[in-house]
Amino acid sequence: MWMIICLLFSSGLATLENDRDFKMCGIWRHGNASRNLKYDLKTGCEKIEISANESTLSIRGSITAKCTRSSSIHLDSNALQNQSNFCVLWEPLLDLLIVEVNGNNHILCEPKGLQGSCCTDLSLGDQENASLYGIVKGSTRGDIIRDDVMETYTFKGGSINCKERFCDDASQKSRGANMIEEVVMKSNTTGHVDLPCAQSTVIEMEEGFTGLNLTLPASVASNMIPSVYLPSCLKSKTNIKSKVVCTYYKEQKLFQVGPSDSTLLGDIVGLSVENEIIQNLPEPVKIRFHHIPLPANCSGRCVSWDTKKDKEVNWKYEGCYTFKINERETECQCYHLTYFAILVQVKPRATVRHLEALTFITAVCCAVSLVSCLVLFYWLCKHRKMKKNQTSLVHRGLVVAIFLLCLFLILTGTIANVGNETVCEMTGALLHYSLLSTLCWMAMEVFHTFLLVRKVFSSRPPWVFYMGGFGLPALLVGILLSIGDIYGKKKIVPSENITGPYHMCWMLDSDKSLLAHYIINIGLLAVVVSSGTVMLFLVVKEIRNRSDWKKINVAFLSIWGLTCLFGTTWGLSFLDFGPFSEATLFLFCIINSLQGFFLMLRYYALERIKKKDDSSSGGSSSGPSKQHMLNTHENS
Numbered sequence: 047m048w049m050i051i052c053l054l055f056s057s058g059l060a061t062l063e064n065d066r067d068f069k070m071c072g073i074w075r076h077g078n079a080s081r082n083l084k085y086d087l088k089t090g091c092e093k094i095e096i097s098a099n100e101s102t103l104s105i106r107g108s109i110t111a112k113c114t115r116s117s118s119i120h121l122d123s124n125a126l127q128n129q130s131n132f133c134v135l136w137e138p139l140l141d142l143l144i145v146e147v148n149g150n151n152h153i154l155c156e157p158k159g160l161q162g163s164c165c166t167d168l169s170l171g172d173q174e175n176a177s178l179y180g181i182v183k184g185s186t187r188g189d190i191i192r193d194d195v196m197e198t199y200t201f202k203g204g205s206i207n208c209k210e211r212f213c214d215d216a217s218q219k220s221r222g223a224n225m226i227e228e229v230v231m232k233s234n235t236t237g238h239v240d241l242p243c244a245q246s247t248v249i250e251m252e253e254g255f256t257g258l259n260l261t262l263p264a265s266v267a268s269n270m271i272p273s274v275y276l277p278s279c280l281k282s283k284t285n286i287k288s289k290v291v292c293t294y295y296k297e298q299k300l301f302q303v304g305p306s307d308s309t310l311l312g313d314i315v316g317l318s319v320e321n322e323i324i325q326n327l328p329e330p331v332k333i334r335f336h337h338i339p340l341p342a343n344c345s346g347r348c349v350s351w352d353t354k355k356d357k358e359v360n361w362k363y364e365g366c367y368t369f370k371i372n373e374r375e376t377e378c379q380c381y382h383l384t385y386f387a388i389l390v391q392v393k394p395r396a397t398v399r400h401l402e403a404l405t406f407i408t409a410v411c412c413a414v415s416l417v418s419c420l421v422l423f424y425w426l427c428k429h430r431k432m433k434k435n436q437t438s439l440v441h442r443g444l445v446v447a448i449f450l451l452c453l454f455l456i457l458t459g460t461i462a463n464v465g466n467e468t469v470c471e472m473t474g475a476l477l478h479y480s481l482l483s484t485l486c487w488m489a490m491e492v493f494h495t496f497l498l499v500r501k502v503f504s505s506r507p508p509w510v511f512y513m514g515g516f517g518l519p520a521l522l523v524g525i526l527l528s529i530g531d532i533y534g535k536k537k538i539v540p541s542e543n544i545t546g547p548y549h550m551c552w553m554l555d556s557d558k559s560l561l562a563h564y565i566i567n568i569g570l571l572a573v574v575v576s577s578g579t580v581m582l583f584l585v586v587k588e589i590r591n592r593s594d595w596k597k598i599n600v601a602f603l604s605i606w607g608l609t610c611l612f613g614t615t616w617g618l619s620f621l622d623f624g625p626f627s628e629a630t631l632f633l634f635c636i637i638n639s640l641q642g643f644f645l646m647l648r649y650y651a652l653e654r655i656k657k658k659d660d661s662s663s664g665g666s667s668s669g670p671s672k673q674h675m676l677n678t679h680e681n682s
């Protein structure tokens with residue numbers, strides 16, 4: 047119980063004051079007759095006297111920077127009372143002096159801007175005793191000075207640079223930036239307010255405010271001062287006048303650092319409207335930052351710092367859009383008010399050029415491929431009875447794999463935006479599975495052709511092919527799934543608009559995923575391409591001397607060449623796009639997604655050649671070797 051009271055008490059005190067501010071409280075024991083608050087204040091930095099007798103509470107001294115006033119205020123008296131609580135508050139930075147009697151505030155000195163040199167650190171000087179009327183339990187900062195009745199308390203001040211002290215204080219507090227804004231708001235000025243750690247512009251929005259463009263105070267040495275556009279919607283309908291404080295912070299110390307892989311670019315701008323929390327603006331506030339040229343591999347993003355939630359203060363991306371004006375200028379458009387800056391991702395993040403166009407092309411070409419795969423699959427099944435061999439089986443396997451690949455490639459973007467994490471993880475796994483399966487079936491095709499050409503006729507049971515084409519990828523993906531944290535929602539950032547990333551369900555950017563990508567994807571691709579090349583070389587060597595070679599070599603080479611190209615490009619499209627030129631980028635994308643279509647073309651061309659061959663040779667001269675060659679065409 048005591049603990050709680052103590053805690054409440056101390057936390058109440060902690061929020062009361064800043065170090066430089068002065069607060070003296072006490073109980074004024076007075077008579078029942080009418081009472082006055084009398085004051086006589088002069089500029090300077092000597093002392094302040096707080097005294098009381100039967101009828102008068104009197105504040106006298108010279109501690110103010112600008113305020114010279116002397117007068118007397120009649121206090122409402124309650125006949126039954128013979129004592130009143132009072133406090134004297136002095137905020138030197140603002141030149142603000144308030145006397146509070148029984149809960150009523152009397153502002154003796156009003157703030158007029160922030161004071162550079164000011165009188166503070168008031169320390170207790172002489173005191174005078176009294177007998178009946180006076181001040182009982184006089185205290186500063188909650189510490190009681192004297193319990194007995196005193197007539198006068200005197201405090202002596204010292205002159206310091208208040209702005210510097212204030213900035214030092216603020217940089218040590220977690221709410222430093224808020225403190226600065228509050229002080230500027232309270233300083234009761236419009237226009238520029240200078241502090242060593244920040245520069246503010248205070249604007250009063252009156253009825254009919256139509257928006258305002260402003261550059262922050264020009265006295266900053268560099269020419270990289272941000273400019274701000276305040277839209278008309280900032281002015282609330284309810285208040286006749288409201289003040290906006292726009293602050294340019296020179297010290298990043300006031301703000302917590304961002305994520306470890308990023309750094310804040312120099313400038314931070316804070317915006318706030320008096321007594322209001324501004325969110326969901328219909329028109330954005332625009333802040334244009336000038337900065338050092340960003341290296342090509344770094345991406346800057348506008349961030350804001352929500353100080354309302356004191357617990358989890360951190361820079362966040364939500365609520366602001368980033369527009370790159372040029373290398374040295376970035377505009378942030380934000381729909382709420384708080385502190386803004388640009389955060390630069392130090393770890394280079396891959397961005398993809400022309401992402402929107404590429405996505406569109408992929409979708410269209412994949413759709414063409416899907417239809418082609420269906421047609422081809424139908425043909426293969428129809429002709430299956432006629433040719434009871436493994437060729438048809440290997441073709442069908444590849445068609446199914448490419449069909450799945452195109453299907454998931456079309457779906458992955460949509461699912462990433464609609465589905466939840468688990469669904470996305472499964473889709474990523476399935477996409478990966480179909481890619482691996484396509485690569486495996488390509489390897490099957492190459493291997494199968496090779497065996498046929500080398501006249502190895504021993505028939506293998508179908509399950510060998512199924513295991514290779516569908517089983518092996520399933521095993522690999524199964525292992526990766528059991529490891530976990532491999533598949534999920536991946537962001538692909540277009541270089542034109544880095545605030546609008548494209549999501550897809552694929553392998554994540556984590557270290558584990560990258561390792562899996564390099565070992566499995568690149569590894570498998572390397573195996574397929576290199577074995578394909580070796581076998582192509584061997585096959586060409588084998589059949590070059592045959593009599594019918596001339597007739598078919600063009601078709602043969604072009605077709606097998608295409609197969610190799612397909613394999614290569616599929617792999618490349620999942621690597622970084624970075625090093626490729628624009629034209630290659632689009633070409634790769636088109637060729638890749640049209641693979642199903644090319645597969646159908648190839649099959650059709652082979653059928654044509656075969657028919658022509660059959661009719662021209664009249665079917666008489668062919669022996670086992672002719673039949674063998676036909677198989678060769680078909681499989682290549």
Ligand SMILES: *[C@@H]1O[C@H](CO)[C@@H](O)[C@H](O)[C@H]1NC(C)=O
Binds near residue numbers: 098102
């Ligand atoms: C109380 O003090 C004020 C000035 O501090 C003085 O003018 C007044 O005469 C005093 N009243 C009495 C009853 O002593």
Ligand SMILES: *[C@@H]1O[C@H](CO)[C@@H](O)[C@H](O)[C@H]1NC(C)=O
Binds near residue numbers: 543545546547
């Ligand atoms: C950038 O992306 C965001 C989010 O998708 C979008 O609202 C904004 O209009 C885009 N900007 C441009 C210039 O395309």
